[in-house]
Amino acid sequence: MMKNIATVFRKEFYRVVSDKRLIFTTILLPGLAIYLMYSFLGGAMGNEFEDIQSHEMIVYVENVPEDFSDYLDTLDLNVIYTDYVPSEHDELLDLILIGEVDLLLRFPTTFNSDIDGGILSDVLTYYNPGEKYSEFSYGVYMTELNTYRQSVAYDRYGEAFYVFTTDINNDEHIIIDEDKAIGQGFAMLLPMLIIMFLFSGAMSIGPDSIAGEKERGTIATLLVTPVKRSEIAIGKVLSLSVISLFSASSSFIGIILSLPKLLQGTGEEISMNIYSMGDFVMLFTVLLATVLVIVGIISIISAYAKTIKEASMLILPFYFLSIVMGMSTMFSGEAHSNIFIYLIPLYNSINIIISILTFEVVATQYILTIVSSLGYVVIFIIILNKLFESEKIMFSK
Amino acid sequence: MQTLEVRNIIKTFKLSKKQQKLEKTKEKLKVAVNDLSFTAYPGEIFGLLGPNGAGKTTCLRAISTLIKPDSGDIIVGGSSVVKDSMDVRGKIGFLTSELKLEDHFTPSYLFTYFGKLHGIDEELIEKRKTVLFSRFGIDDFREVKVGDLSTGMKQKASIAISLVHNPEFVIFDEPTNGLDVLTARSVTDYLVELKHEGKTVILSTHILSVVDKLCDKVGIIINGKMKICDTLENVKKSHPSNDLEEIFFDLIEEDELGGNA
Ligand SMILES: Nc1ncnc2c1ncn2[C@@H]1O[C@H](COP(=O)(O)OP(=O)(O)OP(=O)(O)O)[C@@H](O)[C@H]1O
Numbered sequence: 001m002m003k004n005i006a007t008v009f010r011k012e013f014y015r016v017v018s019d020k021r022l023i024f025t026t027i028l029l030p031g032l033a034i035y036l037m038y039s040f041l042g043g044a045m046g047n048e049f050e051d052i053q054s055h056e057m058i059v060y061v062e063n064v065p066e067d068f069s070d071y072l073d074t075l076d077l078n079v080i081y082t083d084y085v086p087s088e089h090d091e092l093l094d095l096i097l098i099g100e101v102d103l104l105l106r107f108p109t110t111f112n113s114d115i116d117g118g119i120l121s122d123v124l125t126y127y128n129p130g131e132k133y134s135e136f137s138y139g140v141y142m143t144e145l146n147t148y149r150q151s152v153a154y155d156r157y158g159e160a161f162y163v164f165t166t167d168i169n170n171d172e173h174i175i176i177d178e179d180k181a182i183g184q185g186f187a188m189l190l191p192m193l194i195i196m197f198l199f200s201g202a203m204s205i206g207p208d209s210i211a212g213e214k215e216r217g218t219i220a221t222l223l224v225t226p227v228k229r230s231e232i233a234i235g236k237v238l239s240l241s242v243i244s245l246f247s248a249s250s251s252f253i254g255i256i257l258s259l260p261k262l263l264q265g266t267g268e269e270i271s272m273n274i275y276s277m278g279d280f281v282m283l284f285t286v287l288l289a290t291v292l293v294i295v296g297i298i299s300i301i302s303a304y305a306k307t308i309k310e311a312s313m314l315i316l317p318f319y320f321l322s323i324v325m326g327m328s329t330m331f332s333g334e335a336h337s338n339i340f341i342y343l344i345p346l347y348n349s350i351n352i353i354i355s356i357l358t359f360e361v362v363a364t365q366y367i368l369t370i371v372s373s374l375g376y377v378v379i380f381i382i383i384l385n386k387l388f389e390s391e392k393i394m395f396s397k
Numbered sequence: 398m399q400t401l402e403v404r405n406i407i408k409t410f411k412l413s414k415k416q417q418k419l420e421k422t423k424e425k426l427k428v429a430v431n432d433l434s435f436t437a438y439p440g441e442i443f444g445l446l447g448p449n450g451a452g453k454t455t456c457l458r459a460i461s462t463l464i465k466p467d468s469g470d471i472i473v474g475g476s477s478v479v480k481d482s483m484d485v486r487g488k489i490g491f492l493t494s495e496l497k498l499e500d501h502f503t504p505s506y507l508f509t510y511f512g513k514l515h516g517i518d519e520e521l522i523e524k525r526k527t528v529l530f531s532r533f534g535i536d537d538f539r540e541v542k543v544g545d546l547s548t549g550m551k552q553k554a555s556i557a558i559s560l561v562h563n564p565e566f567v568i569f570d571e572p573t574n575g576l577d578v579l580t581a582r583s584v585t586d587y588l589v590e591l592k593h594e595g596k597t598v599i600l601s602t603h604i605l606s607v608v609d610k611l612c613d614k615v616g617i618i619i620n621g622k623m624k625i626c627d628t629l630e631n632v633k634k635s636h637p638s639n640d641l642e643e644i645f646f647d648l649i650e651e652d653e654l655g656g657n658a
């Protein structure tokens with residue numbers, strides 16, 4: 001029994017690893033593509049950030065009060081000021097519209113006397129939110145205007161200005177478990193990606209290995225040997241699972257390698273070493289159970305389909321469904337506590353992966369996920385066995 | 398015990414719309430094999446003769462357990478295709494054009510692979526490989542991928558692989574199709590050799606000369622029915638011309654008249 005499974009497994013495995021094209025498309029390409037894509041994305045985002053930071057703001061000003069002007073000078077902003085000329089107002093607005101000028105800041109001529117006289121003064125700002133430099137400049141000056149407003153108010157009213165203060169003497173203001181916060185980030189991102197990678201890995205070889213063999217008439221040669229159909233099914237599912245794991249690992253390595261580039265500019269430091277060996281072992285067992293379920297589903301569809309093309313088509317809805325499941329957790333980043341959730345194939349994996357990544361694994365949920373997944377795999381293999389036994393499915397013309 | 402006994406097998410196929418058009422019929426069902434019986438004995442070559450679509454391949458596939466008869470049974474050396482299909486598969490060497498070899502692998506790799514699936518130890522597999530590969534002239538391309546072989550080379554590899562486990566029952570569907578005269582001859586010579594070794598050999602063909610030269614017994618199938626089944630000698634004697642071709646045409650004519658009436 002084991003011998004035949006091993007023979008089928010070895011041959012199926014050898015089929016892929018001895019084929020340069022398949023090695024490239026199923027094992028190297030996914031990781032490479034993801035690495036390049038994310039690095040490019042990270043690079044682009046980083047560049048954008050730097051680009052805006054290094055841009056010299058072009059700001060037109062009118063009647064800037066001296067104390068505010070002095071204050072701005074201390075900030076060392078990268079900016080060129082030009083004086084506003086009322087007769088060129090419309091032209092200036094056009095320049096803001098086309099992005100040549102970033103911001104116009106107008107204080108009323110009576111600003112200082114208004115303040116002194118207790119009259120509400122209106123400062124006018126003009127900017128274009130559709131232009132990144134203008135939008136950025138507006139943000140900078142609004143922040144500084146707010147600071148200025150408060151200092152003016154404080155000057156006038158003293159302590160009475162503050163109706164209340166917040167956290168002036170509270171060192172423990174921010175209570176954050178850094179690891180957990182990072183874990184939360186992973187939990188929002190990874191489950192969907194993991195399911196996607198496992199699925200696409202299995203999708204790239206499953207249809208060829210089963211529907212393809214039907215289409216090319218090579219499965220019949222296998223079926224006239226004194227080998228149990230279940231042995232063929234198990235051998236194929238196991239080898240497809242291992243290859244899918246390789247493919248998914250490749251994607252995963254691609255992500256890990258591109259993380260630093262992806263996060264460059266945001267100044268964040270994130271790494272996977274917040275997790276212990278035990279976490280990784282748990283994660284790996286869940287991945288193993290999950291890939292078996294995915295390969296089981298894909299194998300059944302491939303055995304049912306007449307051609308590779310038909311199989312690929314029929315798999316798509318399941319692929320999308322699994323992505324939707326993964327996405328649903330992206331927003332919450334939280335695992336379900338309902339025990340029955342851990343009986344739903346794939347959805348249980350997604351939830352338990354989140355639990356592991358956020359350090360909140362409940363033993364019963366973990367065990368339920370593994371056991372029910374293996375249960376599904378057994379059912380899938382029984383179905384696959386039936387399909388291999390059916391002459392209608394195997395030899396339909 | 399090493400006889401192969403086909404007992405009243407019936408096999409009906411459901412026809413798809415496309416097939417109905419191809420067969421020019423409105424019937425939804427096609428009786429491919431209709432109450433067929435015959436027995437093949439060790440040390441004999443049994444020839445199944447019939448025109449295209451007669452049901453030869455269907456009958457042989459039922460023997461190989463790839464398809465199940467609707468009713469009836471086939472007993473291969475004491476094992477029933479219905480009840481002990483695994484045992485049957487272990488005893489037969491089956492060859493038909495529909496059993497393809499995977500393009501990516503070499504004849505040598507596949508020979509070993511199928512040998513293992515038949516439960517043979519590797520040493521014996523290598524021995525049989527040496528014998529069969531030199532016998533069918535496969536040595537020259539034993540390490541070439543099947544996808545790069547010619548039709549005839551593939552056929553030779555298929556034949557060798559179907560015999561990897563030295564089966565007691567050899568069931569070949571049109572074995573000489575696509576082979577040049579030289580290779581065809583080496584195949585038929587080998588079948589005669591197998592017969593002398595005491596194997597039970599069944600082959601199907603629509604080539605009369607093959608039956609004439611090779612077979613000890615012959616069964617003529619037309620439209621899924623066994624029209625005549627006896628030793629070659631007796632079949633020939635049943636007709637004044639003593640000629641297989643005449644008998645064949647008479648039977649077809651008779652069937653067409655019967656079918657129309
Ligand atoms: N899977 C199938 N589905 C539907 N009809 C089938 C199927 N297999 C065979 N048939 C039909 O059964 C009949 C017998 O076919 P079979 O292949 O046994 O003929 P054959 O004697 O081998 O002919 P040939 O000499 O052309 O190989 C044909 O009419 C064929 O169309």
Ligand SMILES: [Mg+2]
Pocket residue numbers: 453454455570
């Ligand atoms: Mg045929």
